[in-house]
Amino acid sequence: MAEIRAENAANVFKVTVAPGDELDEGDPVVILEFAKMEIPVVLEDPGTVVSVDVAEGDVVQEGDLLATVE
Numbered sequence: 635m636a637e638i639r640a641e642n643a644a645n646v647f648k649v650t651v652a653p654g655d656e657l658d659e660g661d662p663v664v665i666l667e668f669a670k671m672e673i674p675v676v677l678e679d680p681g682t683v684v685s686v687d688v689a690e691g692d693v694v695q696e697g698d699l700l701a702t703v704e
Contacts, residue, residue, distance in 0.1 A: 635702055638700045643693070
């Protein structure tokens with residue numbers, strides 16, 4: 635299982651997946667908003683979303699869990 639974590643403090647602008655979704659490498663999991671920029675957090679390897687641990691509008695800190703993929 636892979637844990638997708640925030641690389642810096644940001645607002646969760648959009649969640650683009652749901653548990654059970656099958657994703658390919660490079661697919662966005664969430665879009666974070668930081669310094670008025672939208673930053674997609676993408677999957678490095680293909681997998682299936684196990685959990686989404688944030689919601690749109692949440693504020694995350696560096697290292698916070700965004701989603702889990704297997």
